[in-house]
Every structure is written in C-alpha cells, then in structure tokens.
Amino acid sequence: MERESMELLPDARRGLMGTPEFAAQQSRTRIPTPPGRNVLWEPPRDMTHPLSAFQENFVLSACPLGTRILSAHFHRQVRLPCPIWVRVILPNGEEETLILRMDYALHGVEHEAAVLPVLARLGLPVPAILAGPVFDPTQLEAGAMTILSVLPGRDLLGWTWDAPPADVELALRLVLEGVERLHALTEALSREPVARQLVKKTLLSELQEVVTVGGPWFDEPVFRQAVEMFLPIVASIQTPLAFSSGDYNQGNFLFDGRELTGFIDFTGACFEDPHVGMAMYWIYSWYPLDRAGIVERYLEKQGLSFVGFAPRLAVRCLSTLQQRIAVTGGEDVREEDDYESHAEYRERILNLLKRAVS
Numbered sequence: 001m002e003r004e005s006m007e008l009l010p011d012a013r014r015g016l017m018g019t020p021e022f023a024a025q026q027s028r029t030r031i032p033t034p035p036g037r038n039v040l041w042e043p044p045r046d047m048t049h050p051l052s053a054f055q056e057n058f059v060l061s062a063c064p065l066g067t068r069i070l071s072a073h074f075h076r077q078v079r080l081p082c083p084i085w086v087r088v089i090l091p092n093g094e095e096e097t098l099i100l101r102m103d104y105a106l107h108g109v110e111h112e113a114a115v116l117p118v119l120a121r122l123g124l125p126v127p128a129i130l131a132g133p134v135f136d137p138t139q140l141e142a143g144a145m146t147i148l149s150v151l152p153g154r155d156l157l158g159w160t161w162d163a164p165p166a167d168v169e170l171a172l173r174l175v176l177e178g179v180e181r182l183h184a185l186t187e188a189l190s191r192e193p194v195a196r197q198l199v200k201k202t203l204l205s206e207l208q209e210v211v212t213v214g215g216p217w218f219d220e221p222v223f224r225q226a227v228e229m230f231l232p233i234v235a236s237i238q239t240p241l242a243f244s245s246g247d248y249n250q251g252n253f254l255f256d257g258r259e260l261t262g263f264i265d266f267t268g269a270c271f272e273d274p275h276v277g278m279a280m281y282w283i284y285s286w287y288p289l290d291r292a293g294i295v296e297r298y299l300e301k302q303g304l305s306f307v308g309f310a311p312r313l314a315v316r317c318l319s320t321l322q323q324r325i326a327v328t329g330g331e332d333v334r335e336e337d338d339y340e341s342h343a344e345y346r347e348r349i350l351n352l353l354k355r356a357v358s
Helices: 002-017 018-030 051-061 109-123 157-158 165-184 186-190 193-197 201-213 220-237 276-283 294-302 307-323 342-357
Strands: 069-075 084-089 095-101 129-136 144-148 199-201 242-244 253-255 262-265 269-271
Touching: 002 199, 051 069, 051 084, 051 095, 051 129, 051 144, 109 144, 109 193, 129 201, 129 342, 157 253, 165 201, 165 242, 165 253, 165 294, 186 193, 186 242, 199 201, 201 220, 220 307, 220 342, 276 294, 276 307, 276 342, 294 307, 307 342
Parallel strands: 199 269
Antiparallel strands: 069 084, 084 095, 095 144, 129 144, 242 269, 253 262
8 A cells, every 4th residue: 555655646746736836835935037137148168268259250340450369258157148358469469458248137238338428428437338239140149249448447346355444444435425426417317318218216116016026925924014014105205316327236336446437337227216226235235345334324424314214125125035035945055146045045135124114
C-alpha cells in the first residue's frame, strides 16, 4: 500500500499544480521582474569581449578616420545591458575613452538622448551625444544605443565606499547640492518641447498604479492597510512637481575632489514629487550615505518633518514590494548586487513601510 501511494504521488502533484491554490502560492513565492526591464537581451558568451562588429563600427564612426579600439569592458556584471567603456587610440597617438551607452530599462537610452542636449543648453554638465541613437541589427533586443563623451571627475559612489567620515560628509553635501541643481531646472525645462516627453508622476498616480497592478501583496494586511491609509493622504498633497534624473544614487554625480563636475544617467528623467526620490537611499540601502544620514539632512534642509516624508516613503516601499519582492521565501536567494538575501530585503522594506505607517 505504501509503495502504491508513492507511485501515485506524481499524479497527485500534477493535479495539485493545476489548482488555484497552487497558482496563488506560486505567485507569492515568485520574484517579480521589474516593469520596463529588458529581459530579452542575452549577453555575449565572452563577457571580456563585449562589442559586436556593428558596435565596433558604431564607436569608430564617432572618431576621426584611422582611430583604433584598444579595449572595451562592461560597466558592471548585473542589470544588463549596461554601458560599455571603450578605450580608443586616435590617429595622432592620443588615447581617449568613450561610452557605448546601453541600458537595461526599455527605451531608456532614447529617453536620455532626447533630454541630454536640452540639459546641456540649460547649463548642466552632462555627457555629449557623439553618435546615435541607433539599433544594432544583429541584436535588436539590446535596444537603442548611443556614443557618449566621458565627463571629467570620478563618481561619488566608488569614491565613498571606504572613505573616511570627512570624505563621506563631502559626498553627502555634493549629492544634496546636485539634487537642488536638478530641481532648479524645473521651470526652464518645463518650457522646452522635450518636457512633453517626460512623465509627470504625482504621489497619487504612483499609488494608483500600485492599486491598478494589484497582485499577491494585497493579501498581506500591512500592505493593504498602508494603501488604504495613504490614498487619501497623497491625494491631498499638492506639492509642485520637480525635474528629477529619476535616480539620485551617488554614482550618478561626478566630482573633482572638491566640486561637482558632472551629472549622468537620465534614462528615468521625469517630473515627480521633489522629495520622493530621496526615499530610495533607504529602500536600496545606498551605502555609505544612507548610514551617514543623507535623508535626514535632506529633510532638515527642506524643512520637512518625517511625518511629511512618510507618505513618500510609503509609496516607494509599496511599489518596491509589488514590483521587485516576493511575498514569501527567498531565504537562500541573494539580491542581484549580493548585498543581502531576498528575504532580508523584504524584511527591511516591510520595516520601512511599518515605520512610515506608524
């Protein structure tokens, strides 16, 4: 009898897999793919040789005749496709670095290409578009690509990773200055034709999107109650939208050791609530500035209390849970930057949400 039961078990399991209960459980343990993420492109078999023949010719098209490519490497090994750093030698013997701009966000490169020339004209130090956007016919799924100039300076992310407190403090002040400079472009940029291409995201529209998408997180009381609590609150917030790069990570600000020298990554450029972007320092745990108190310092400069910031934090916690995190499981799965397990990521965001609610 025991042997017969064991032999019937696969059939029973197959029957269970077709039930609504099984589908519901699967949806709770499945790690979502963030919306707008390019999941079709496949990286080259040899990651040390990232350029296709088309891309090599595309890079050289932006250079004087007789230029040769010396080397090329991906900017990172996760969230692909991503920018490729290309070192070239010019006919006069000088070497130069260019960026073959690719991005894991669908249509992000085209979006950035539309706004960069306008930002440059308005006085913001941003990369110049040397060629493109174009599509590689041998890998259309990679999306559009451009050739960008490399700005002077180094990014604040790499510089601050093991930096002493004084340097972290400088980086913190420079990021806050950079965010202010982006916000200061709002009025001028809103008068430009490109403004019609930039998404206008209110706190209410972001939270309504969470409601529209739905999903298994709505079965969790803390999630559902937070949505119900904050819907009327964000509907009452009338703070004017501000221009945002869409990503205030310190790696997108360049400096020369003292002052900002450049701003990069505008694939998510938009008009949004001016304070909501700072919530990502806590949500993504952008070390070391998150621990150095960048959010608290920002709120102090803006004269905004935590009570006033809580709806912004809650909206981004809710969308992060819905778009990126499974409801259960993930104890043995590392998040893509290998900073923490997926379960730890979920617990951290839930704690932030509970803090916003309280």
